[in-house]
Amino acid sequence: MVYMEKFRERLKKLIETEGLTASKFAEKIGTQRSSVSHVLSGRNKPSLDFVIKVTNAFKDITLDWLINGDPSEEVSKENSNKLTPTPSLPENLEKLSVNKKIKEIGFFFMDGTFKIFKN
Incomplete structure (x- = not known):
């Protein structure tokens, strides 16, 4: 299965990038x-427990990257903490004044779902 091969490649890359042995x-x-x-x-597929242990031990690794990967991301020793790309902010973004308070924040996901956080 292709997705398992890719998962193993990402796991091997993580181990190598962190300078660890398998032990x-x-x-x-x-x-x-x-x-x-x-x-x-x-020989074995990773259990959910295994995958969660990896993401808990390596805070820079997202569950999404570990399972699905992202062809635009590269892991390197210099940038091992930048596995998840950070969206760039528009240059014309208005700075918030000290007197303004956030009322709500919305996240809109690629699958069409969204999450609204209200203060």
Whole structure:
């Protein structure tokens, strides 16, 4: 399966970028060395628990990147904390004055859903 191969590639890239061995990686995420070895070799698929442990241990890794990847993202030793691209702000963005307070913030997702946060 292509998506599992890509997942393994991202996991290997993460381990390499962090300068870890598979044993040290297993220790850092709190799982057995054999679990990491089996996932990396393709013998086993990663469990949800495994994936969550990875994202909890590496705060710069998003669940979305680990599972789905993003072809526009590159992991490097210099930019290992920039795995998720940050949207750029428009140059003409008006600065908020000190007296203004935020009433609500909306996030609109690519799948058509949204989330509104109200103060």
